Amino acid sequence: MSDSKHTDQARRDFLNNSAKLAAGVTLASGVMLYGVAHARPAEQPATSEVRWGMLVDTNKCAKGCDACVTGCENENGWGQGSNDEQKSNANQKAQWIRKVELRNTATGHVHSLPMMCQHCETPPCVDVCPTGASMKRADGIVLVDKHICIGCRYCMMACPYKARSFVHEALEDQRAHAPRGKGTVEACTFCVHKLDAGEGTTACAEACNTEGHKAIIVGDLKDPNSEIAQAVAEYATTQVRADLGLNTGMRYRGI
Amino acid sequence: MKRQFKLLSVLPALLVLTLSAPAGAAGKEDGVGPNIPAPVKGEQCVEDTDVMRRNHMKYLKSHRDETLREGIRTKQYSLKECLECHVPPKDEAQASQTEGEHFCKSCHQYAAVRVDCFECHATRPEKSAMFHPLVTPGMQTMKDVHQPDSTELLNNFAENQNNTGAIQ
Numbered sequence: 222m223s224d225s226k227h228t229d230q231a232r233r234d235f236l237n238n239s240a241k242l243a244a245g246v247t248l249a250s251g252v253m254l255y256g257v258a259h260a261r262p263a264e265q266p267a268t269s270e271v272r273w274g275m276l277v278d279t280n281k282c283a284k285g286c287d288a289c290v291t292g293c294e295n296e297n298g299w300g301q302g303s304n305d306e307q308k309s310n311a312n313q314k315a316q317w318i319r320k321v322e323l324r325n326t327a328t329g330h331v332h333s334l335p336m337m338c339q340h341c342e343t344p345p346c347v348d349v350c351p352t353g354a355s356m357k358r359a360d361g362i363v364l365v366d367k368h369i370c371i372g373c374r375y376c377m378m379a380c381p382y383k384a385r386s387f388v389h390e391a392l393e394d395q396r397a398h399a400p401r402g403k404g405t406v407e408a409c410t411f412c413v414h415k416l417d418a419g420e421g422t423t424a425c426a427e428a429c430n431t432e433g434h435k436a437i438i439v440g441d442l443k444d445p446n447s448e449i450a451q452a453v454a455e456y457a458t459t460q461v462r463a464d465l466g467l468n469t470g471m472r473y474r475g476i
Numbered sequence: 477m478k479r480q481f482k483l484l485s486v487l488p489a490l491l492v493l494t495l496s497a498p499a500g501a502a503g504k505e506d507g508v509g510p511n512i513p514a515p516v517k518g519e520q521c522v523e524d525t526d527v528m529r530r531n532h533m534k535y536l537k538s539h540r541d542e543t544l545r546e547g548i549r550t551k552q553y554s555l556k557e558c559l560e561c562h563v564p565p566k567d568e569a570q571a572s573q574t575e576g577e578h579f580c581k582s583c584h585q586y587a588a589v590r591v592d593c594f595e596c597h598a599t600r601p602e603k604s605a606m607f608h609p610l611v612t613p614g615m616q617t618m619k620d621v622h623q624p625d626s627t628e629l630l631n632n633f634a635e636n637q638n639n640t641g642a643i644q
Contacts, residue, residue, distance in 0.1 A: 267547035358547060366544050367596055395598045397556055402596030417549050 260419020267360040272470065273411055274361070274442035275423070276449050276458060277334055279475040281436035282429075284322060284333040289437065292428025293318045293337075296412065298396035306390045315386040315401075317409045318425060323476070332476055335425060335437070338363055338384040338409035339461060340470035346376035346385065355406075361442075361470050362413050367405040376406055381462050384408050411470075442470065510586030513579050518561040522552050532558075536593075555597060565601045 261267065294300035299315045306314050318337035324330070344363045346355045354370035357363045365376075365385075377385045385408040392402055398414040401407050412423035426437040440449035452458075458472040515521075521528050523535075539553035551557045562579035578599060584591050 261547070263549040263551070265548070266542075356545060358545065360547070364544065368540060368544070391595070393599075395596065397559075397598040397602045400596035400598070405596070413547070417547050 261417070263417075267358050267362075267417075269359045269361075270443065271360040272442040273340065273416060274440065274449055274453075274470040274472065275340075275411075275426070276438040276452055276472045276474065278436045278438075279332050279334045279473055281434050282333045282335065283432075283434055283436075284331060286333075286432060286434065287320050288428040288432040288434075289335045289425035290318050290320060292424040292431075293409070296396070296415075296424030297399040297401075297410070298394070299401065299407075303392075304394060305392065306388070309389050313387075313389060315388060315407060317386070317407070334473060334476065336382060336384070336461075337425075337471070338380075338411070339382050339467070340409075340411060342468035342470070344467065345379040345381065345465075349375040349379040351375065358413075360416075362411045362416075363408075364410055364413065365406050365408065367400065367402065367407070370405040372404040372406065374406060381465055381467075510582045511577070512582055513562070513577060515561050515579075516564050521561075522557075555593060556601070559598070560601045563600045 291301070294302060294317075297317060299305055299317060318335055321334055321336045323332040323334070325332075340361055340363045341357075342361065344355070344357055346363065347357055349355075351373060352369050352371055354366045354368075355363070355376045356366055372387065374387055377383075377387060385406050387406050388401060388403050390403055395401055399410070412420075412425075415421075415423060422439050423437075426439045429435060429437045438449045438452055440447035442450055442453065444450055445454075452474075453472060456474055458474050459476050460467075460469045460472060461476075523531070535553035536555055536558075539548075539550075540555070542548040543554070558580070578594075580591065580593070
């Protein structure tokens with residue numbers, strides 16, 4: 222008897238929860254509408270209708286602040302707090318994003334800015350890759366397909382921004398959404414897992430906003446209504462090494 | 477080379493033969509075969525067990541390319557989702573991943589198939605998902621109601637389930 226009672230209770234809980242869940246859909250649909258409207262459905266591939274870009278306002282980027290770097294490390298499981306490359310020397314370790322300070326020798330003015338994969342429209346890393354592992358997605362995000370990367374590191378040499386790293390040692394405890402391992406090259410992924418989930422932002426931008434600097438804007442350069450498209454239309458922005466004609470997705474203001 | 481091919485052609489049959497223990501059996505009852513841990517949650521896999529045994533590698537390989545290169549993030553054949561059901565999450569105790577207690581590894585080790593998925597991929601899910609969106613009866617009902625455009629909604633739901641604390 223006690224068994225059947227137990228079952229009844231379980232059944233009741235199940236139905237009760239189902240009702241709550243159903244209500245959740247109705248209640249939450251309004252809340253989620255924004256996300257659903259902007260997120261690409263999971264079964265649809267990325268399209269070239271979108272070009273992901275990032276705008277860094279170096280006037281807002283604080284000297285000595287490395288919130289974006291820490292945010293990226295936490296999100297993607299590299300650097301501090303991970304068990305990365307215990308035996309490698311410090312300058313061999315993975316570096317998806319770094320802070321750079323530039324000093325104008327004439328005036329003494331110091332700029333601070335984050336430097337990472339610039340997500341070029343015509344990426345040199347993709348040009349030189351012998352296996353096709355270095356690739357650009359339809360929406361402009363440059364990635365390494367580690368399934369076929371042989372670790373030759375040509376892309377690291379070809380990259381004018383020194384944006385890529387090589388993993389020298391076996392790793393454990395990777396983040397589920399950011400697979401990374403020995404013998405492959407890696408770089409900033411533009412938080413592609415977040416963008417695909419419809420979050421529309423990256424870990425570095427989030428960290429910068431949390432810190433209150435709001436120096437990084439992430440968005441679709443091809444959508445005239447996006448914040449980034451309006452910002453690049455209104456203000457003078459620069460691509461690093463624009464002379465190379467790579468048409469980077471990363472833009473900077475104030476350099 | 478020839479020998480390798482021969483070996484490869486024998487392997488699937490070998491796998492099916494050796495894994496013919498009842499589904500969900502947590503361990504080798506008759507002392508033969510690999511020690512396959514029982515699923516952590518979910519009532520049935522995304523395909524029938526015999527289909528999965530034979531074809532899981534094809535599904536995974538095709539899905540990995542679609543996901544990485546095209547950004548298709550469906551969950552049915554995602555490795556991450558395999559682990560969601562078959563491997564306990566980080567916050568739950570589990571025997572060492574290297575000693576053949578892992579759902580994927582135990583079987584591959586037994587069949588002497590070396591997979592390098594876990595050189596890069598996480599070996600266990602980050603947090604417990606209480607249900608699998610594709611196979612839980614409650615979710616299936618919802619899916620039927622919202623067909624056909626609800627995948628996104630369901631996927632979102634599956635991700636937010638920790639907050640809702642709904643169906644288990």
